[in-house]
Amino acid sequence: MKQICFLFFFFTLTLQAQFQVNGIVKDGSSNKALPFATLTTDDGLQFVSDVDGKFNIKTKKAFSQLFISYIGYQSNSILISQNNSYTIVSLLQKENNLNEVVVGHENPALAIIRQVIANKHHNNPQEKLSSFEFKSYNKLVVTANPDSISERVDSVFVSNADREFVKIDSSNYKFKELINKQHLFQTEKVSQVQYSNKALKEIILGTKMAGFKQPIYEVLGFNLQSFSIYDDSYELFETKYNSPIAYDAFKDYNFTILDTVAVKGRQSYMIYFKNKKKSKAAGLEGVLYIDQLTFAISKAIMRIKGILDISGIHEFQFLPEENIWFPIQKTFKIVKGKNDDDIKILGGTIQFDGDDAPDFKTRKKTVTDYSYLLSNTTNFDLKYNNPLIIKKPFIAVEIDEKAIHRPERFWETFRKDSLDSRSQKTYLALDSIVIKKRIESRLRFGRKIINGYLPLSFFDMDLRKIFSYNNYEGFRLGFGGVTNDRFSKSFKIEGYSAYGTKDGTFKYNLGLSTRVDKTSNSWIGAAYTDDVKEIASTSYAIEKRPFKIYDPRPINISTFYNYVSWSTFLETQLVPKTESIWELAHTVVEPKFNYSFNVNGNLYTNYTMTTAKVSLKWSPFSDYMQTPTGRIEIEKRFPKFAFQYTQTLPKITNNDFEYSKFDFKTEYEKKYLNGQKTSLLLEAGLAIGDVPLTHLYNTAPNNITKETVVQRITFAGKKSFETMYFNEFFSTEFVYFQFKHGFKRVRLFDKVKPSLVLVSRMAWGNMKKPEQHIGLEYKTLDKGYLESGIELNQIYNGLGLTAFYRYGPNQLPKFEDNIAIKLSFVLNLGL
Known part of the structure; x- marks a missing residue:
């Protein structure tokens, strides 16, 4: 924000002072500046020179004399008048330094700090x-x-062909x-x-x-x-x-x-x-x-x-x-x-x-x-x-x-x-x-846009829903959004509709909710959804999908499942420093690829699940502000944590099988004033029971099975494995770690200022009951997966280039198959 x-x-x-004196305090012999010298006016006001020995004294009434002292130096005084524009004060060293303070035989400053x-x-x-x-x-x-x-008022001479003219x-x-x-x-x-x-x-x-x-x-x-x-x-x-x-x-x-x-x-x-x-x-x-x-x-x-x-x-x-x-x-x-x-x-x-x-x-x-x-x-x-x-x-x-x-x-x-x-x-x-200049309305507009919404009177249009592409749906065209405060502060309607040009199917969602407590920003509601989703992808219900003009990773995904879901939920910030969603859902799942799930000899090509889910985001080190309009995170501090627990309810509404899922994520980020940034991400997941492949883990692969490196060039993701092929690995349990360090942007040419980022990713996993999953061929992560690379982001107009290399136990025989070259794009909204 x-x-x-x-x-x-x-x-x-x-506030403009009525009287001002500027100057610098220096060593009279070496001419070096004396930082933090003590300056005292003749009426007792005390000031200190800065780290460069400079001072800028402002007082409400004039003073005529200034006394300057510095330990180890002889004190000095100067007369002040309105004609003093800049004063240089020189101090001479004493022969015996530090007579004022004696604390044993140690450096006296160290002894005092110890105390x-x-x-x-x-x-x-x-x-x-x-x-x-x-x-x-x-x-x-x-x-x-x-x-x-x-x-x-400056005069600037500007040449234009054979003429020269003055610009004021x-x-x-x-x-x-x-x-x-x-x-x-x-x-x-x-x-x-x-x-x-x-x-x-x-x-x-x-x-x-x-x-x-x-x-x-x-x-x-x-x-x-x-x-x-x-x-x-x-x-x-x-x-x-x-x-x-x-x-x-x-x-x-x-x-x-x-x-x-x-x-x-x-x-x-x-x-x-x-x-x-x-x-x-x-x-x-x-x-x-x-x-x-x-x-x-x-x-x-x-x-x-x-x-x-x-x-x-x-x-x-x-x-x-x-x-x-x-x-x-x-x-x-x-x-x-x-x-x-x-x-x-x-x-x-x-x-x-x-x-x-x-x-x-x-x-x-x-x-x-x-x-x-x-x-x-x-x-x-x-x-x-x-x-x-x-x-x-x-x-x-x-x-x-x-x-x-x-x-x-x-x-x-x-x-x-x-x-x-x-x-x-x-x-x-x-x-x-x-x-x-309508700045308040422009700020409101900016707040909405940066979160992915375009305000239209009482309705905020979701910019994420307008256009996307993947290998299953083709071009996905849609419209959606949510009502805002101008419609109601205690009731909202949200939804979307989308159409895939390749699969020729409409998808839609409709949700209604009402606020039950303003202080904790608690909402209770219900929703109906008929849509498709990538198989084995992990998403936390509490995390809102970040706004991107484009989402590069799904472009090459072909394996989706259709889900039709009725759900009811409670979204709240009641627990200190947390946001959480509590959800009950009844879902019918139909894989849109060749797959059967074997449970006790029964083959399922579609199945019904009734689940209870709690998704929680905890920011223990962040500071929060309670405003008349709700609670906001005013100081975002790391680490931050996300937890999600999903449990099927076996004896309710024809649930086909029983399982539990535990998901965990923590992230840490440190920014430096020189423009560098270090970020760490740790994720883990565990699925217990009879879990279909659609709801397991794939650790976000982002590489397509093409013959040459050039043919595999696509856009890079934010945390995906760029050298891992789609549907190459699946797991019932996994651990994932990512390290990134971004350096300050470097000017190579005019308007060419790339940002260098070093990246390393690694994952380990395991697959329990592999015989249950029939249709797709895949490998497991029991030996681990490693890749490292560099990102040269924002080389020109937001476009960049990345390169990653796959190594370790799952390295491929051909050298070129372990290399992934990708494009990157960073959009600067200027907000």
Whole structure:
């Protein structure tokens, strides 16, 4: 869903400070930058230079002097005036370093961090306090600093044949004019945060999103930075890093003392940490302020300096009665870093343009070079160690029914500072822009399309049903869909009809359902289906088939069975962090190929089955949000699990035989900020009893029996065995594993940027009672099946090329028969 959450940021194009000082702190001898130097104004405000020694100080009123200190260096001070555009501060080294801190004979920074780790249990509010609750106010803006943008109107000379003419470029001027008046995007929210029995929950009491009557809920649920600084993993912008105070932190980080400073009147060590591996361009680094008496964190700055410049700042207040520091404020910021390619974040709709061009010349700066995202959160009204019962603790974020209808007096109560003129104009400007450009309806349209539906008034047409092809039906032409909220919020009708040009048969489905509980999004319904399905294919009822313009694998499948089914079902999210379907079905099956099933000497060419099925998807590490319109997964985390159990009911409605099926799947995925991705998939299945071949396992083959490699070229699937021939293997029990690692796209030529993916797949299986299955010749997977290959995806306009090789015990005698060359296609919807 994050693919569309920020779509509107650039459909529309920090509070501007009254006084600003920019500069850099350097070593006076080597001229090297000094990261995280302490800067103090003459009226006591304290700031820190960044990882490159640079500082950008903004205050509401002017100051005349700035004091700079850095441990091991002599302090310095400079006079400030309005004429200072950029200040370079040089510090000279002291002869005796680290006299301020002496802790034994060890590197003092390491000794202090050891104390921090040893005292985490006593300093972590989520362990020290039995419960707590507080209110928080958050403001998130996408904006730019007007002072950074040149207002010059450029003249560009353009050659055309023998003539030369001038083209006026006023984009910077227009952008500065806009950003002086308003932000590009703005949202506010007020929340009640509760903690008890190791559960942390946010209840959104009020939310206000510029331009939208109903906010985009996924934006409200973004976890931009960790709440706790004491967890072993620290999360910054959807990526988890080993924390600098994890129990094994010393294997990943180097530590250095920078200074000793006062934080809220208590002396603290400033300790700089940096990832040891220089190859990690996006490694975590920053500064920890350590209370000298309790060794608790009194402030923290976490930073990723790479293709994006991402920073998270945590500030705390000291609670003397509990002797701990409690989080009181968070700041999160994203600006463009050093990157050669276009960078898309949060699903691909905030974009920072790349620096390179075909001629390798530095391009002109665009709007994205000036824009940044800034989020500020302030906590207040803290109460702790009181009896507290959290309702529905498995819901991470819950939105109050009245949250989107709060009057202005509500916001005036909770805002820490009144809105300045830019923020006020942002609401007015974006409200009119969103209405004028119909952005809400376009977002609704985008949500539907990305899930495979085309909204048509009160009916959403299913794009999957329009057109497909396979070797049995030929061209399958159809129409289908489901009614939407405009028809009814508590009742829906869905169905489809299709016709195969090769088999000359109509297929159809009709289902009716009604919602019985809004909170758990529970629906009860019934359906009738007359259709065909690939034999021995495993599908989980709870998993919705992903939307594809084309589905390549079924093109070459010839073996199907017809099924006519009556079913009734309950679909619910009642169990925490799960989605499930409970189904009873009566089905008549007719194989559409030469097959007989032998059960106790009786040969079945068609059969009747009455089954009970439960299909469940469990995402224990994901976070969920309860909105007024239903429950959504706001933070998709891995691993995820799927279970399915099917049991025939032998004494009900002429059931022909008895069996049980157990299916299991787990998937893991890790994305990296540099564009790489690793994914793992494990599947297993077990069928017990008298199970016909139509309902066994084939482990998704995707190769056709043609003479040459070229003749076997088709489109590759997502998890299919590309070198395994159709109907080559069947199993009553199997285990399947897939490994994929995708690298960052590489520019070969202009518009040619392939994505290299390494793939390995393997499977083992067995066939019990093979004598029952008469008609098809097949092999078993008891010796295992292995294939590996590479995918060069998106070489040009979404088209790619893949190559796989079959090896191991089931390798074929001819070398060329073990090779599969396939085409791939990735469709970018731009959402």
